[in-house]
Amino acid sequence: MPKRNKPLQPAQIEAYVRQTTQLLDLPIPPEQMADVVENFEQVHTIAQQVLEFPLPDDLEVAPRFEP
């Protein structure tokens, strides 16, 4: 059973956003940072529902790539 991630503090989310935007070479102006953090908090919350759901190891995605 996958473990539900512990709720993160806003400062932890902000730290992740700052580091990952740097990694992606995605400069965020200081005045926009709060909105980006808020949006990522929403994504984080929504994603938990998906992450906590147990799936068997043999369940693969259904890609449509045909060589």
Added chain:
Amino acid sequence: MLASDIAQRVNGGEITAQAVVRTALDRITRQDKQLNCFTHVLTDSALAAAAVIDQKLAQGKSVGPLAGVPFAVKNLFDIAGTVTLAGSKINRDNSAATLDATAVTRLKAAGAVLVGALNMDEYAYGFVTVNHHYGTTPNPHDPTRISGGSSGGSAAAVAAGLVPLTLGSDTNGSIRVPASLCGVYGLKPTYGRLSRAGVYLFSSSLDHVGPFARSVPDLALAFASLQGPDSRDPICTDRAPASPNLSGDITGLRIAIAGEHFARGMTPTAAKALERVAKALNATSTVTLPETARARAAAYVITASEGSQLHLSRLQTRLQDFDPATRDRFVAGALIPSSWYLQAQRFRRWYRDQVRQIFNTVDLVLAPTTPCSAPLREQTTMELEGESVLIRPHLGVYTQPLSFIGLPVLSVPVQLPGELPMGVQLIARPYHENIIFQAAAVLEQSGITGC
């Protein structure tokens, strides 16, 4: 005039394609300042195409089942010679498309005449058609309200009678939500049924295209013309096209109402519209699609991740040229870890398998399209079952889980006395659009739905 009436009269020589197209262009010129549906009107090429149709008919040649029907497309469909904006300022710097999108080519081949491109949310990321660069497309039934999105221009242009037929795209509900709020028919076929070649994508795993119209026969005509394999779209099916059955006979069809997730959080008007449709189709039993809230969450993760990856280079270099309504959501989506995305994709397969089993016991499922009728433009929250909810994301609550697994869905318009229009979703198993058309014909013929 309906598309089928136009085509019949043009093919029968009662009226010329040029007269029809000129009338449509005049209507657009007169009314679109208020309606703000069009971002581009193709006056010259439309009149030239109409003249060719008239010439062919005069020579006794066949023109097609949509002869002389004016149509328009969401501005993410390529139109040869025109820049594909996809609702953005950034794309204005792109070169003009050199080829029409396959869907545009196919409607033209059926005799329809392209008259312009239509407003949308930037890069299709929204349910409102409130666009920072190209303005808001108000609801034709009440301009103080939104038309829905992201294909808001496509739904509103049909609702206002500017053209009888338009095309839109649907990733999480972008055909069905505006169809519901504007009171028109909007079809999101099976994932892969219609070619998306030449369409500016948003989230490839979930992107569909489909038509809007004012009647079921019009929608069926368009759907029939749009089908067929296309090597330019890697997910477009090679299956035989569906032939919509409009006989009005639903004998033997097993029809049920979607319960739980789809039965919660709607206004009394939405509930009444669903009840009316269910009664007309003798649907009394309910079915439960399991883990539907989770399916919606997974669709959100996939959309945000794929959409943001598509736009990453533009986010890096032209962040301030994005619509403020989409910008921060795109940035947040770019930060999603790959494990979240892959879990959502694996969950998609799990959910699909569960829903496939349900369709062993039923042929058609009914659900509301939107939880409410068109909200006011400035309205941000609404009261539902005693709770305050944010309207904009909530508009897709019933549509998003269904496009997630590519089911074919038609939003049919219900007009209750004294109320704004409201859509109801007719949902079938993959590649069974025929069943949807059978039921839709019954609803239209009995006066339950209509524009």
